[in-house]
Amino acid sequence: MLTTDSLRFAIGRWAECLPRCADELNALDGDLGDGDLGANLIRAAGRLEEAAPQLPADVGLALLRCAQAFTSVSASTYGTLLATGLMAGARLTKGREAVPWTEISVLLEAALRAMMQRGQGQLGDKTVLDAVEAARSATAGLAAPAALLDAARGAIAQACDRLRDARPRQGRARIFGDKGIGRDDPGMVALLRLVECLQPTAAP
Amino acid sequence: MMKKILNEPRNYVAETLEGLCAAHPKYFKRTGAEGRVLVRPDAPVAGKVGIATGGGSGHLPVFTGYLGPGLADACAIGEVFSSPGVDLMADAIRAAHGGAGVLRLYGNYGGDNMNFDMAGEMVEFENIRTTTVRVTDDVASAGPDERPKRRGIAGLVYCYKIAGAKADTGADLDAVTATAQRAVDACRTVGVALTPCTVPAAGRPTFSLGEDEMEIGMGIHGEPGVRRGTLRAADEIAEEMLQMLLADRPLAAGDRVSVLCNSLGATPLEELYITYRYVARRLAGVGVTIVQPLVGRYATSMEMTGMSVTLFKLDEELEPLLLAPCDCPFLRI
Numbered sequence: 437m438l439t440t441d442s443l444r445f446a447i448g449r450w451a452e453c454l455p456r457c458a459d460e461l462n463a464l465d466g467d468l469g470d471g472d473l474g475a476n477l478i479r480a481a482g483r484l485e486e487a488a489p490q491l492p493a494d495v496g497l498a499l500l501r502c503a504q505a506f507t508s509v510s511a512s513t514y515g516t517l518l519a520t521g522l523m524a525g526a527r528l529t530k531g532r533e534a535v536p537w538t539e540i541s542v543l544l545e546a547a548l549r550a551m552m553q554r555g556q557g558q559l560g561d562k563t564v565l566d567a568v569e570a571a572r573s574a575t576a577g578l579a580a581p582a583a584l585l586d587a588a589r590g591a592i593a594q595a596c597d598r599l600r601d602a603r604p605r606q607g608r609a610r611i612f613g614d615k616g617i618g619r620d621d622p623g624m625v626a627l628l629r630l631v632e633c634l635q636p637t638a639a640p
Numbered sequence: 641m642m643k644k645i646l647n648e649p650r651n652y653v654a655e656t657l658e659g660l661c662a663a664h665p666k667y668f669k670r671t672g673a674e675g676r677v678l679v680r681p682d683a684p685v686a687g688k689v690g691i692a693t694g695g696g697s698g699h700l701p702v703f704t705g706y707l708g709p710g711l712a713d714a715c716a717i718g719e720v721f722s723s724p725g726v727d728l729m730a731d732a733i734r735a736a737h738g739g740a741g742v743l744r745l746y747g748n749y750g751g752d753n754m755n756f757d758m759a760g761e762m763v764e765f766e767n768i769r770t771t772t773v774r775v776t777d778d779v780a781s782a783g784p785d786e787r788p789k790r791r792g793i794a795g796l797v798y799c800y801k802i803a804g805a806k807a808d809t810g811a812d813l814d815a816v817t818a819t820a821q822r823a824v825d826a827c828r829t830v831g832v833a834l835t836p837c838t839v840p841a842a843g844r845p846t847f848s849l850g851e852d853e854m855e856i857g858m859g860i861h862g863e864p865g866v867r868r869g870t871l872r873a874a875d876e877i878a879e880e881m882l883q884m885l886l887a888d889r890p891l892a893a894g895d896r897v898s899v900l901c902n903s904l905g906a907t908p909l910e911e912l913y914i915t916y917r918y919v920a921r922r923l924a925g926v927g928v929t930i931v932q933p934l935v936g937r938y939a940t941s942m943e944m945t946g947m948s949v950t951l952f953k954l955d956e957e958l959e960p961l962l963l964a965p966c967d968c969p970f971l972r973i
């Protein structure tokens with residue numbers, strides 16, 4: 437079951453592993469944006485770590501606190517989108533102290549819908565939305581955390597492969613047009629690394 | 641070079657807010673992270689629908705200035721021309737909440753929309769009910785069939801006035817929201833820019849215009865307008881602006897409107913009155929009556945030279961609300 441302790445575990449892993457991905461993410465983002473994606477994620481992980489000891493047992497309220505950690509570090513669209521996804525999950529889990537792992541896919545679906553609405557983005561735009569959709573679809577029906585993470589990681593990596601040669605259609609990368617062709621979307625890669633951080637064997 | 645009365649550019653907003661509160665302690669108090677939320681000192685007013693607003697700095701008296709009885713209750717303040725963050729907006733909503741819910745009333749800009757929506761979702765977890773009305777009065781920013789995409793400019797002042805007056809009647813959140821939207825629907829504005837402004841932290845003008853040029857329809861952050869051309873006589877500019885406004889929302893003999901002639905910052909009152917004189921004559925000529933005109937600096941873009949004209953079509957609900965008492969350093973009725 438997903439509990440607040442599961443969130444604490446994830447936060448601990450991100451705080452430990454994300455710094456090792458920072459240069460890669462900053463560089464990817466620097467090609468198509470302002471180059472602060474890795475730095476912003478590390479700052480968010482720091483805020484999450486500070487908040488971790490006091491997270492409430494209610495999973496929904498704990499996810500809300502996590503969303504606030506993202507919105508407190510930067511006004512970047514990526515941070516706001518991740519926070520939006522977390523809040524969508526928070527609404528579905530509010531009032532519960534344990535959420536079955538089989539609901540992860542449902543939570544991802546709610547997150548995806550909310551993120552699409554907030555950012556006015558579509559699937560196929562080559563953004564983090566495509567990575568969330570890949571994870572949602574791959575995790576449906578799975579009940580074991582290790583299997584969930586494996587499936588999500590594989591699916592996001594595939595989505596990156598599939599869209600690498602597509603032209604970005606949303607956000608700042610869109611403005612760079614053809615320059616985005618042949619490059620991974622920084623937001624998709626960031627989500628991939630976030631998942632990998634949670635896997636002892638795949639962690640960067 | 642940038643010629644401004646400044647200390648460190650990075651302190652521009654903080655020092656502005658410090659001075660604003662020092663000058664008007666009866667009206668403004670700072671709260672929230674880094675004092676970036678301004679509230680009226682008696683906020684929240686128990687039992688009254690709260691009105692929270694917010695936006696970037698550089699537009700005084702919008703957005704921060706219109707707090708007080710008969711106006712808004714709290715304002716989240718961003719850097720010059722940039723949206724305040726989600727947390728500040730959530731703080732503004734909390735500060736405005738007197739138990740009857742909060743209307744989020746602000747100009748229609750992408751960053752503000754996203755952040756204010758998020759802030760509303762956050763405070764929902766604290767059982768604060770919120771609604772949203774986005775001001776979309778700038779006719780130059782999108783066509784009539786795309787009105788919800790238009791930006792909010794000087795018409796914000798009327799919307800604060802009407803929503804604040806409605807909230808003071810004891811109306812509930814849904815009623816205040818509906819009336820605020822009615823105010824938005826009744827408002828049309830168009831601006832003209834003559835010279836640009838400079839964001840202190842950037843140090844360079846936001847756009848350039850030739851010595852003898854003007855741009856009709858330019859936004860308050862220098863967003864492109866509808867037509868750039870040679871600067872013309874005041875009456876010709878006023879006529880072109882009126883034609884745009886009336887084409888978008890025609891007026892008929894017997895209609896009653898309020899008119900706001902607004903300086904974008906550097907344009908003096910004299911030139912606003914020259915324009916108002918023409919607008920008043922022209923509207924009188926078609927049998928339209930002007931009620932409670934406003935002429936002055938209401939929604940600015942720092943030192944931009946230029947002005948905007950707003951027509952606010954009144955009806956049996958809006959007119960008494962416009963004339964109801966309100967009190968802040970920048971608007972008293």
